[in-house]
Amino acid sequence: MSCCAPGAEMALDLDRVTSVLPSSQEIKLASRSLGDDIRQTDLSVPAVHCAACIQAIETALGKLDRVEGARVNLSTKRVSIRWRGDEVPPFVAALGRLGYQAHLFDPEVGEKDRTLSELIRAVAVAGFAAGNIMLLSVSVWSGAEGATRDLFHWVSALIAIPALAFAGGIYFRSAWNALRHGRMNMDVPIAVGVSLAYAMSLYETINHGDHAYFDASVSLLFFLLIGRTLDHVMRERARTAVNGLSRLAARGAMVLRDDGTRDYLPVGDIEPGVQLLIAAGERIPVDGKIVRGTSDLDCSLVSGESTPRTVALGESVQGGTLNLTGPLTIEATAAAKDSFLAEMVRLMEAAEGGRAHYRQIADRVSALYAPVVHLTAFVTFAGWMAATGDWHRAMTIAIAVLIITCPCALGLAVPIVQVVAARRLFESGIMVKDGSAMERLAAVDTAMFDKTGTLTLGQPRLVNASSIDSAMLAIAADMAAHSRHPFSRAIAGCAGFAGEPKVESVSEHPGFGIEATAAGSTWRLGRRGWAGARAAGESRYGGTVLTKDGIIVASFVFEDALRADARAAIEQLNNARVSVEMLSGDTAAACGEVAATLGIHHFVPALLPSGKVEYIETLAKDGHKVLMVGDGLNDTPALGAAHISIAPATAADVGRKAADFVFLRESLSAVPLALDVSRKAGRLIRQNIAIAIVYNTIAVPIAILGHVTPLIAAIAMSASSLLVIGNALRLQGFVLAAVTRAPSATRSGIRASVHPS
Amino acid sequence: MTTLVYLIPAALFLGALGLSGFLWALRSGQYEDLHGAAERILIDRDDKPER
Structure with missing residues (x-):
């Protein structure tokens, strides 16, 4: 069986970013004191889903030293742990052994x-x-x-x-x-x-x-x-x-003082000029310059580049990038509030124009409705005064008009549809952050996609596994298991772990590759020039090779796989009369390939974050309503600038916060589905408002003529509310039909390749 | 008419009792994890009261 069968490796890819465990200092920083030497830590454990999970977690954590108690909340998928003492009990590791990923989340949202x-x-x-x-x-x-x-x-x-x-x-x-x-x-x-x-x-x-x-x-x-x-x-x-979802920004960093002591400081306290120790697997908290060490950085969230960047002494690094292979010492060049991440947030806030001015349909209707109703009541009062001169009677009838027109149906017309629609989307793994989001999505005519991480998964995948000698692949996988580099993970994930590791004294050379000895030979897995240039036989070898004593024995080709259903999703968007474009920070060549395989006719490569914003703003000025779909930090300002935005769950923290919709599943068909549901919801909302208005045109004359009794008012109001709720529930039927019509979750076989740098 | 003198207060008292019961349950956190509560009845506790 080919190990790269569609879907087989997805489970292995999932732990790409989240496997970075929070350090104990970080946990301590995030915990709060309950008095009496007891502290409480809340962890998010997304994988909890049943009674067995609850029992396993609570029992295992309860057995740990100094843990007073643990309680799982299944609704919010969190576990709160109460513990004593100064040292943090190893509960994250304990959860990891049970197979649950745990991460910290912002304390403010825990309220x-x-x-x-x-x-x-x-x-x-x-x-x-x-x-x-x-x-x-x-x-x-x-x-x-x-x-x-x-x-x-x-x-x-x-x-x-x-x-x-x-x-x-x-x-x-x-x-x-x-x-x-x-x-x-x-x-x-x-x-x-x-x-x-x-x-x-x-x-x-x-x-x-x-x-x-x-x-x-x-x-x-x-x-x-x-x-x-x-x-x-x-x-x-x-x-x-x-x-x-996992929190991606670093909460603190290990500071190296001049006298050699080390201190764990919150990110906010880091000042320019201090030296920071960044272990492999940690995120770089602030912008800085490397003073010691060599490593590879995963910049995909920051710049949209899909291939890790090799960095060495003297080079500058951006906050938010992930250190993959070697330990680094950097000198901070900016405080957290001036770093790349904060800069993106500022750009995003500055860009938030179109959204602030948007007024929900309910508010627009009520702006017209309220004056009309109040005027009608007043005219009724004046009319009855003129006709009968009985002010008590005129007043009673005028207030009956107000009661009968009191917008019960209108007040329910919008939220009830939004609740039903949001529930349908929730069941399909799409989160709606805001009620007005669906109204805005229904109006879009242009969709902008980011490339890395959105149209593609942003994770390399080994494509030529079947043409590699399985013995060589096994050795390469053994070596690769020791590294966090995305290419290593792809190799390790592909071969699986069959039998005992055969390699010894594995060492990683950041920026180059991995070296190991086995059966008296020196093996190297990594960059071609470093591992060995001489080829045995063939000469057509790619950038990443496995060598035995300097002779190339296998070469590996990687590609950035497209997201599931990407092509189908773009077709559906085109059918829904939405023009699709691609904006990316990656090179023109990489963008061109993806655009060609997906059938996107227009793309703009090598854009800076501000360039994306400008592009969207130009379109908005021409009267287009733009949907932005993106995941990177560099997309965040664009997500804020667009009329409406969607982000995948793997997106950077700020990106997820900026987006109006977040989809949790891998398939890109979430985008057309959200559009479809939003448009139908919009139609139902307008119907509901029409029902409420028709109800008023019937009921108001009765009220003006003075025939309304409390009984009639009660019946009329309940009837109109029930009608509106019933109409909203029709959305369920609509969406079920849409789901069965949509193509099944087939993975598109077309892939774009990633060339090792 | 005379029956109303005690029937109405009795009805209101019972209703208020239910309402205050609900508010108490809400305040004591019984509605914080409905999904979890539904699953927890499946857990065997080996006859040990919870801490």
């Missing part, structure tokens, strides 16, 4: 979600009040008279007070905020309607009136809060899923 608990509490209070008031209202509707009715109204009024104060507070605050900044949102008519309905009902109750609308004002809040809570839960789930 409890206050908004969610407030929303759930509000729903509970509103639900309690709505249920009880409805119970009393039904008695009134079924004929309670006189003192009984007054008693019921008074009890209702009392129950409604805490509900309005607590549950309604969310809407009152939001409406007040909007008004104070001169804006209008959906919460303004809701707040006005609810509070006026309550005030009028109270007046009626005091004056022994027939009609009180306590049930309407509280059940309205209850329904709207349910929609808002679902919306929040969905978004929160996406956010924690995204935050649970």
